[in-house]
Amino acid sequence: MAEYVIYETVAVLQINNPPLNVLSHHVRRQLMSGLQQALQDTAVRSIVIMGKGQIFTAGADVKEFGTEKALSDPSLPTLVEAVAASNKPVVTAFHGTTLGGGVALALASHYRLAASSVKIGLPEVEIGIVPTCGVSQRLPRLVGLQTAVQMIVSAQTMSAQQALTTGLLDKVVSGDLLSEAVGFAKSVEVQALADRRVGSRAVPGADTAEDVLDAARKRLVRRSRGAIAPLTCLQAIQASLLPFETGMKREAELGQYLWTSWQTGALRYAFLAERTVKRWYLPGNKTVNYRTAEPLVINSVGVLGAGTMGVGITICLLQAGLKVVLIEANKTQLDKAVTLIQRSLGGRSHSKQLSHQAMQLRATTDYRQLGEVDLVIEAVFEDLALKRKVFQQLDSVTKPQAILATNTSGLDIDKIASATQRPDKVIGTHFFSPANVMRLLENIYGRHTSPETIATAMQLGATIGKVGVLVGNCPGFVGNRMKGLNFTEAMFLLEEGAEPQDVDKVLEEFGFAMGPFRVSDLAGGDVHWRRRIQAGLTTEQGPPPNTPLLYRQGNRYCPLADMLCMQGRFGQKTGAGWYRYESGSRAALPDAVVHRLILKHRQDNGLQRRNISSQEIVERCLYPLINEGFRILEEGLAAGPQDIDVIFLLGFGWPRHTGGPMYYADKVVGLGILLRCLEKYRALHPRSAHWVPSSLLQTMATQGTSLTAWAAGSRL
Numbered sequence: 185m186a187e188y189v190i191y192e193t194v195a196v197l198q199i200n201n202p203p204l205n206v207l208s209h210h211v212r213r214q215l216m217s218g219l220q221q222a223l224q225d226t227a228v229r230s231i232v233i234m235g236k237g238q239i240f241t242a243g244a245d246v247k248e249f250g251t252e253k254a255l256s257d258p259s260l261p262t263l264v265e266a267v268a269a270s271n272k273p274v275v276t277a278f279h280g281t282t283l284g285g286g287v288a289l290a291l292a293s294h295y296r297l298a299a300s301s302v303k304i305g306l307p308e309v310e311i312g313i314v315p316t317c318g319v320s321q322r323l324p325r326l327v328g329l330q331t332a333v334q335m336i337v338s339a340q341t342m343s344a345q346q347a348l349t350t351g352l353l354d355k356v357v358s359g360d361l362l363s364e365a366v367g368f369a370k371s372v373e374v375q376a377l378a379d380r381r382v383g384s385r386a387v388p389g390a391d392t393a394e395d396v397l398d399a400a401r402k403r404l405v406r407r408s409r410g411a412i413a414p415l416t417c418l419q420a421i422q423a424s425l426l427p428f429e430t431g432m433k434r435e436a437e438l439g440q441y442l443w444t445s446w447q448t449g450a451l452r453y454a455f456l457a458e459r460t461v462k463r464w465y466l467p468g469n470k471t472v473n474y475r476t477a478e479p480l481v482i483n484s485v486g487v488l489g490a491g492t493m494g495v496g497i498t499i500c501l502l503q504a505g506l507k508v509v510l511i512e513a514n515k516t517q518l519d520k521a522v523t524l525i526q527r528s529l530g531g532r533s534h535s536k537q538l539s540h541q542a543m544q545l546r547a548t549t550d551y552r553q554l555g556e557v558d559l560v561i562e563a564v565f566e567d568l569a570l571k572r573k574v575f576q577q578l579d580s581v582t583k584p585q586a587i588l589a590t591n592t593s594g595l596d597i598d599k600i601a602s603a604t605q606r607p608d609k610v611i612g613t614h615f616f617s618p619a620n621v622m623r624l625l626e627n628i629y630g631r632h633t634s635p636e637t638i639a640t641a642m643q644l645g646a647t648i649g650k651v652g653v654l655v656g657n658c659p660g661f662v663g664n665r666m667k668g669l670n671f672t673e674a675m676f677l678l679e680e681g682a683e684p685q686d687v688d689k690v691l692e693e694f695g696f697a698m699g700p701f702r703v704s705d706l707a708g709g710d711v712h713w714r715r716r717i718q719a720g721l722t723t724e725q726g727p728p729p730n731t732p733l734l735y736r737q738g739n740r741y742c743p744l745a746d747m748l749c750m751q752g753r754f755g756q757k758t759g760a761g762w763y764r765y766e767s768g769s770r771a772a773l774p775d776a777v778v779h780r781l782i783l784k785h786r787q788d789n790g791l792q793r794r795n796i797s798s799q800e801i802v803e804r805c806l807y808p809l810i811n812e813g814f815r816i817l818e819e820g821l822a823a824g825p826q827d828i829d830v831i832f833l834l835g836f837g838w839p840r841h842t843g844g845p846m847y848y849a850d851k852v853v854g855l856g857i858l859l860r861c862l863e864k865y866r867a868l869h870p871r872s873a874h875w876v877p878s879s880l881l882q883t884m885a886t887q888g889t890s891l892t893a894w895a896a897g898s899r900l
């Protein structure tokens with residue numbers, strides 16, 4: 185609701201819709217009625233709009249979007265324009281976070297005041313819409329084009345001080361916001377309003393406008409990769425150079441275009457999915473869930489292994505204020521890791537000026553130092569036998585109630601847990617590299633993992649700023665199990681006529697930051713080569729004895745990646761992989777050696793080259809992965825499609841504007857079309873089991889059920 189209180193001549197409208205004061209329909213109705221009451225009351229000479237509780241407002245109610253309520257009277261644009269039309273001065277005073285629609289109200293007001301700790305932002309582009317309600321027209325008039333572009337297109341928040349400097353705020357206050365705002369409102373009651381109306385001003389620096397817009401356009405064309413909101417927002421900003429009323433019309437047209445686009449639905453879904461997965465439950469037993477399981481309190485964590493992952497994990501833990509004991513048998517490696525960690529946390533190594541966070545680190549070669557920690561994250565080399573040995577040791581040196589987590593990207597959690605006497609306290613915590621940057625934490629429960637252990641791992645993820653997604657135990661878990669198929673098909677496309685750069689280009693145009701071959705070169709081809717060797721698919725010398733070159737373990741197999749690795753071409757780190765890299769450069773250059781290798785492979789094996797369309801590249805690389813997602817749901821290894829989508833959005837750079845693989849399949853491709861496509865490729869490639877449609881997909885496609893609607897209904 186919104187409260188209405190009079191302080192002498194000032195009417196204060198306070199938004200009170202906890203926790204985030206979103207501008208839901210009932211709030212807008214009360215704000216509008218408060219505004220009208222204040223305008224009619226002759227004793228009222230000025231109006232303050234502010235918020236109660238922790239923040240001013242998180243903006244429009246995203247959960248109303250797509251429903252009638254979003255447009256119900258008064259809509260946000262109607263309310264904002266009523267503020268702009270007020271003939272009594274309106275002062276908006278904000279604190280905490282002020283986003284989207286809150287900024288729109290402020291820009292329509294005559295004065296803007298904020299507490300010094302405020303963060304102001306326009307996240308609309310992230311949910312695929314234009315900042316309408318006059319924001320795209322008033323903001324450039326107030327702060328100039330350059331800052332407006334920066335705020336609207338980057339969606340980054342601005343501090344109170346920055347907002348004051350740019351002219352967005354009239355005053356920053358440090359005392360009690362209510363009394364400051366009331367005092368300020370009184371002081372402006374006699375001031376003329378005409379030149380306080382932002383809409384009546386001209387955009388400053390209009391003479392350099394074209395340069396600013398051109399530069400922004402060039403940047404966005406490069407970065408947007410299929411997302412339509414950023415460039416549309418830029419067009420709206422450009423319209424601020426027109427007379428205000430014409431610009432407002434243009435803003436409305438562009439706003440409507442995005443409001444009804446499929447991409448805004450996908451982006452909104454992504455926003456909500458990231459929050460939904462926090463409400464975890466076991467797919468096979470909903471009684472075990474975030475409400476019923478209590479996490480243990482974790483104050484100190486042991487990290488075992490000071491390689492790249494161990495260092496990244498340690499940084500996250502220290503940044504969250506936890507105490508960390510870092511164990512590494514190799515002293516040189518340990519010292520190197522400590523320097524990296526201290527540097528990353530802003531402290532200087534071997535000096536007394538370590539940051540407070542860095543001082544919470546104890547680095548040692550002695551396992552016994554793990555005796556008092558509440559939880560250990562093992563981050564040693566990805567080798568089952570090694571991990572089992574390490575877990576046996578951990579079991580003997582840690583206190584009995586300590587949780588033992590393994591940072592594995594695909595090994596069997598149950599096999600690791602069975603090396604201990606406490607399988608109920610063993611869990612997988614799969615961090616993504618670089619661990620201190622990537623927001624995803626894939627938590628894997630084993631057969632014996634207790635609800636308390638799961639709750640603790642999920643809580644730890646939240647503490648260190650990650651989005652934890654709970655999944656079941658299977659080779660590769662959810663992320664790598666699905667992702668592997670994408671690379672498999674990408675290689676088959678090389679056999680059939682494509683070059684690595686063709687495949688990468690199409691998938692980058694689809695929205696991925698990097699195509700599969702560039703990703704492979706970045707990650708190091710040897711990582712997966714070792715896994716294929718472990719799985720018996722290949723050997724360091726080539727195919728295992730008596731094995732056909734193009735078939736392994738009953739399925740079609742492409743040996744090209746193995747051939748590159750046998751030549752020591754592991755990717756960027758060796759200067760050559762699917763591409764070549766000039767010394768010190770990360771630019772992937774098409775390589776004639778790879779071209780000849782593919783050509784020879786095709787000739788030697790009688791593989792016919794044909795032209796492959798972009799559409800086929802997308803279908804071949806993405807549909808098997810999606811089909812596997814359906815299998816994962818069918819097998820009860822993920823609670824819902826949101827969990828899978830969040831893994832891909834945050835862990836694998838899946839383009840956010842498509843919502844994630846499962847949303848994309850459901851809402852963009854359509855399950856019926858997906859099924860027919862899988863069947864088509866299954867007929868063409870009968871030796872690839874991943875083209876066999878999952879039964880869940882078949883049922884849903886046949887019954888015309890929507891996956892997202894089905895999932896929303898089954899979520900706790």
Ligand SMILES: CCCCCC/C=C/CC(=O)SCCNC(=O)CCNC(=O)[C@H](O)C(C)(C)COP(=O)(O)OP(=O)(O)OC[C@H]1O[C@@H](n2cnc3c(N)ncnc32)[C@H](O)[C@@H]1OP(=O)(O)O
Nearest residue numbers: 204206242243244245246247260283284285286307308459
């Ligand atoms: C023709 C019609 C025109 C209509 C005009 C449309 C105009 C739109 C302008 C806008 O205002 S668009 C909306 C802009 N705002 C956002 O995108 C909100 C972004 N929110 C955030 O960044 C964060 O939530 C936060 C505000 C920084 C707070 O972060 P925190 O980590 O503290 O909390 P969360 O876990 O993120 O959220 C808690 C809870 O609240 C829900 N929520 C957050 N923001 C909104 C919102 N704007 N609307 C509805 N609900 C919101 C969030 O989903 C969580 O709830 P859940 O149940 O756990 O999902």
